[in-house]
Structure formats: C-alpha cells, structure tokens
Amino acid sequence: METIVLKTPSMEGKIYVGKDILEKRLPVLTAGQQNFVLTDSNVYRLYKEWFVRYFQDTEIFVLEAGEASKTFQSLYEILSKMTGAGLHRTSRLFAVGGGVIGDIGGLAAALYMRGISCVQIPTTLLSQVDSSVGGKTAVDLGGVKNIVGAFYQPCEVLVDPSFLKTLPRREIKCGLGEIVKYAALNGEIFDLLSNNTEKWTELAFLEALIVSCIRHKAGVVEADEKESGERKSLNVGHTTGHAIELTSGLSHGESVLYGMRLETKIAMDLGVCEKSYGEALVSLVDRAIALEPCSDMDFKNIEQDAEKARSDKKNTDDGKIHMAVAKAKGEWTMLALPFTEYQDALKNAVKK
Ligand SMILES: NC(=O)c1ccc[n+]([C@@H]2O[C@H](COP(=O)([O-])OP(=O)(O)OC[C@H]3O[C@@H](n4cnc5c(N)ncnc54)[C@H](O)[C@@H]3O)[C@@H](O)[C@H]2O)c1
Structure with a gap:
C-alpha cells in the first residue's frame, strides 16, 4: 500500500493506493457519525454487494451514470437528499464512482453546511490517476464544462485498483x-x-x-x-x-x-x-x-x-x-x- 500526503493551506489530506485499503480504512471512516454515499447507476449495479458490506445502514443516492448528470439539477437533488437525511456538520460524504461522481459529490460536500468531510473512492482509471486528487469540484452549466465549482479538498482518497477489473476498455x-x-x-x-x-x-x-x-x-x-x-x-x-x-x-x-x-x-x-x-x-x-x-x-x-x-x-x-x-x-x-x-x-x- 502507498500513502501520499497532500498538504495545502486549507487542509492535510491522505491518499492511499492499494488493494486492501477499503477494508482497512472504511470501518474507521464510517464509524461514529452519520454518513451519506453518492454513486452512479453503473457502479451501484456492479458493486451492490460491496455497498451492502460497507454502507448497510447508510443513505445511498444513486445518480444516473454519465456527464449529463453533472448539472445544477443533480446537485440540487443531492443537497435535498442530504438535508432530508438530517446530516450534521460532523457527517461525512463518500463519493464512490468516476470523475462525474467525484466532482459533483465534492461540490455537494463543500456546500452542505458550508463544508462537511468528504472521502473520495474513485472507481475509474481517470478518477484514480487524476480527478479524485486535488480538490477541484464542479458542475457544468450552460454548455460550459466545470464552470461552477469550488476548491474543496477531500479528507481522504481511497484508491483501490481492483475496481478497474470491471472497467470497459474504452474507459x-x-x-x-x-x-x-x-x-x-x-x-x-x-x-x-x-x-x-x-x-x-x-x-x-x-x-x-x-x-x-x-x-x-x-x-x-x-x-x-x-x-x-x-x-x-x-x-x-x-x-x-x-x-x-x-x-x-x-x-x-x-x-x-x-x-x-x-x-x-x-x-x-x-x-x-x-x-x-x-x-x-x-x-x-x-x-x-x-x-x-x-x-x-x-x-x-x-x-x-x-x-x-x-x-x-x-x-x-x-x-x-x-x-x-x-x-x-x-x-x-x-x-x-x-x-x-x-x-x-x-x-x-x-x-x-
Ligand atoms: N476534478 C478534477 O480535477 C478532474 C480532473 C479530470 C477530469 N475531471 C472530470 O471527470 C469526469 C470524467 O471522469 P470519468 O472518466 O471517470 O467519467 P465517469 O464518472 O462518467 O465514469 C465513466 C463511466 O465508467 C463507469 N464506471 C465507473 N466506475 C466503474 C467501474 N469500476 N466498472 C465499470 N464501470 C465503471 C461510470 O458509470 C461511467 O459510465 C469529467 O466530468 C471531467 O470533467 C475532473
């Protein structure tokens, strides 16, 4: 397992890369506070048992897969669900998916109560090498990519390359x-x-x-x-x-x-x-x-x-x-x- 520390003026976050990382970190990260999971329809379908194993009693919001979901409307729906679930300042959002889920989930975490803890669990190669790291969060608007967003660092990024086994060659x-x-x-x-x-x-x-x-x-x-x-x-x-x-x-x-x-x-x-x-x-x-x-x-x-x-x-x-x-x-x-x-x-x- 590799650990990379990312220190910015706003926060010190840890990025872990390894096949056993979810088993090690998720029980620790999910204990003791209310959690909220954001994922997309493909990831949820492929990893249903995985979600049951780690997030059994947690509110899971499943967004339709694809860039077309990276909108203000989806952001509104996510924030409404978070409010409905009664999340607190100490609650934690887990963004489980590719760059679309990481970007919009990170933005929802940045906005809810002016910022709650966010854990990125990237499941595509693109999100593992790039989008889950560095704290850029956004949605698209008016035909412009990532035009509305915030810099908001995740507290942890858990990168398990095993997710890539189900990834289509095009991804x-x-x-x-x-x-x-x-x-x-x-x-x-x-x-x-x-x-x-x-x-x-x-x-x-x-x-x-x-x-x-x-x-x-x-x-x-x-x-x-x-x-x-x-x-x-x-x-x-x-x-x-x-x-x-x-x-x-x-x-x-x-x-x-x-x-x-x-x-x-x-x-x-x-x-x-x-x-x-x-x-x-x-x-x-x-x-x-x-x-x-x-x-x-x-x-x-x-x-x-x-x-x-x-x-x-x-x-x-x-x-x-x-x-x-x-x-x-x-x-x-x-x-x-x-x-x-x-x-x-x-x-x-x-x-x-
Ligand atoms: N924040 C940043 O710094 C940053 C950097 C680069 C890209 N991005 C953004 O990332 C997005 C692209 O990310 P992406 O390529 O991950 O797209 P994506 O999130 O749409 O995922 C691609 C497809 O792979 C599917 N998928 C995800 N995990 C899977 C798995 N393990 N097995 C099978 N299928 C799986 C998804 O359902 C989706 O259909 C763009 O919106 C881009 O703007 C952000």
Whole structure:
C-alpha cells in the first residue's frame, strides 16, 4: 500500500493506493457519525454487494451514470437528499464512482453546511490517476464544462485498483488520456509509458502508473492549490479537449487525447515544442486512441470547437485562447493565441 500526503493551506489530506485499503480504512471512516454515499447507476449495479458490506445502514443516492448528470439539477437533488437525511456538520460524504461522481459529490460536500468531510473512492482509471486528487469540484452549466465549482479538498482518497477489473476498455483508454497528459509533464512517467507500451492495460502496471501520477499531481497541487501558476500545467490538451468534449459528445478522457494531439501539433508548428519530442508524445497519444478507436471522430465540428474554446477557464480578458502545451521532455509552457490564429492553427493541425 502507498500513502501520499497532500498538504495545502486549507487542509492535510491522505491518499492511499492499494488493494486492501477499503477494508482497512472504511470501518474507521464510517464509524461514529452519520454518513451519506453518492454513486452512479453503473457502479451501484456492479458493486451492490460491496455497498451492502460497507454502507448497510447508510443513505445511498444513486445518480444516473454519465456527464449529463453533472448539472445544477443533480446537485440540487443531492443537497435535498442530504438535508432530508438530517446530516450534521460532523457527517461525512463518500463519493464512490468516476470523475462525474467525484466532482459533483465534492461540490455537494463543500456546500452542505458550508463544508462537511468528504472521502473520495474513485472507481475509474481517470478518477484514480487524476480527478479524485486535488480538490477541484464542479458542475457544468450552460454548455460550459466545470464552470461552477469550488476548491474543496477531500479528507481522504481511497484508491483501490481492483475496481478497474470491471472497467470497459474504452474507459481504460479515457484514463490513459490523463496519464499521457502526465507523461507530457513528467519525464519519468513519459519513459515508463514509452518503455512499456505492451503493458498499458495490465492491472499491476496501471497500479504503478496511478501512484506516479498521483505523486506528480499532489506535488503540483501543494505548490499551487488554486491554479494561479504551476497547476495550469495539468490542463495540457484541455483547452481544445474541453471544446471537443462539448461539440462531439466524446467522453472527457477521449477528448483530452484529441485535444493533446492537436495542441501538441500547434505547439510544434509554432516552434514552441521540440519536434522530435512532440512527435514522440503524439505517438503515445495515438497509441492510446488506438486502444478503442472512435469511428465517428472526423473533426467536422472544428469551427465550433474553436468557438467553444473561447469560454475556457484559462482565458483572461486579453481575448486570446490560452493553452498549456508540452515544450520538451518534462517541460511545458502557456501559449496565448488571438482567436483567429488559434482557429487557423487548429484547422492546420487537424489536416496533419
Ligand atoms: N476534478 C478534477 O480535477 C478532474 C480532473 C479530470 C477530469 N475531471 C472530470 O471527470 C469526469 C470524467 O471522469 P470519468 O472518466 O471517470 O467519467 P465517469 O464518472 O462518467 O465514469 C465513466 C463511466 O465508467 C463507469 N464506471 C465507473 N466506475 C466503474 C467501474 N469500476 N466498472 C465499470 N464501470 C465503471 C461510470 O458509470 C461511467 O459510465 C469529467 O466530468 C471531467 O470533467 C475532473
């Protein structure tokens, strides 16, 4: 079992990674106060017995699976259930699921009585390597991703890689989207991925990757919890990725892969990213995409994608599109392009 401590000005949280972690921590964390569990319909169906074992007398709220549930309406329903269950300041919310459940559950915990304790139990590869760590919580609104939210750190994150056994291959690919992002920022993760391409879907290898990615993210979040500098790096591929996610209906992880492919090409075209390194990174992206190709990804919406990038949260009042891009092994930088230049660069990148 690995333990990673994440210390920010607001809180000190612990992240545990290991197959026996739930057995060890859940009896301790659920004892002595009223609890509330949030999960989604797929996870509940697959792990019903598990819920009975650990949360027998606990209120369990099951949200319809998928990004479409990450809304104000769902948040309202969750908060209403929490109020109806009579939760107190000392109560604890357990978010059991992928990034959707972690994001909306974390926000509900942040809002209820101005903040109750939250435990994240991520069950997808994407949420284990990324979204459960670092305290970003949110819902989507008005066609903009994660536009309403809060920074709210979980007290603990319990990462059990055994959940990945039931995860469809397409969701493994989505997790690899965020893992390749870490590879763009961290030379060791880049080498680990590049040197072990045949192991990408093996559980033992994924467990090692999960620990490396969480360690990287925890270090970045400790240095810059509220994303005024270094934390922006964790958005590599995400400006265009979020835009693609909104126009294509692809999942977050898949969209990030395409976003990273296009933004790395833009950075290479502009001479910002070293060519040979950029090509190696794009080939990692392509390998992840090839795990479960999307037959419907034709970039016909590229004009709309560019438009959607206008509402990205990294943009400022300068009217430019801001992107975190890979520069060289273990190095990144921010690019800010006037909208028309971004639009042209994106169209060129799609052709390559
Ligand atoms: N907060 C952050 O820092 C952060 C970072 C990255 C992404 N995100 C957010 O995370 C979300 C994407 O997360 P995701 O990819 O986990 O999506 P998700 O939560 O929709 O899960 C993907 C699918 O996998 C299913 N699933 C979950 N666990 C399973 C299991 N063990 N076995 C079988 N099926 C399982 C879910 O029901 C769902 O259908 C997006 O909303 C994105 O914006 C947040």
